[in-house]
Amino acid sequence: MVLRANPATLRVVQVAESVARGCAVLAKTFRGPGSLARGDQLIRASTSIASNIVEGCGRGTVPDFRRFLLHARGSAQETLSQLRLVAPTDEQRSSVRSLQSSTVLILKMLTRLYEHPPPDK
Template sequence: MQDFRNLEVWKLAHQFTLIVYEVTKVFPGDERFGLVSQLRRASCSIGSNLAEGCGRGSDADFARFVQMSQGSASEVDYQLLLSRDLGFLPDEEYQTITEKLGSTRRMLNALLSRLRKS
């Protein structure tokens, strides 16, 4: 068992979640319980699954939670695209945030590969 706070991918996921919370503050009020809530929960789930996986007893268990983090990242990816297409997220902001998400996804893939090899 390891402290999730020591994982670079968790640190990146946490920073990404903070950004999602910030950009969704300006979304329309009628999206508060819709897209805003979904985006925030899915982005938070990336880091949450990493934290939970660190508390598991084996690399195989941890790998399962890394895969769940990957699924949440894919969910966020779509929700950001939808936000942009609905006009809630300007193109420049969309590009910046999806680049950060891409970095997180690459680190998740690398972590999963290492866990599967051990």
């Protein structure tokens, strides 16, 4: 059986890509000691969310798809943790809150997708 999951049609992938872009923009504004490392970690974690979902779609079986959704969930949790560690300036505050909210949405979407994966062919 082959999994019928097109990542381009999955809303969670679109939201995850948006979060990754937002995190990249936010990371460029970090200043002070350790800012480069913090920004790099945030970018890597947020980028991994969509990457893991897409890779799971490409694996072709429901068990593999679910395994990669769990990896994506871990990356989303890490992204959320990194966003909580940010001490935002006034200009960054609304962006950080928006990214946190979108990441929580991703976690909910991943849980639903794990429980109800696309059907096999």
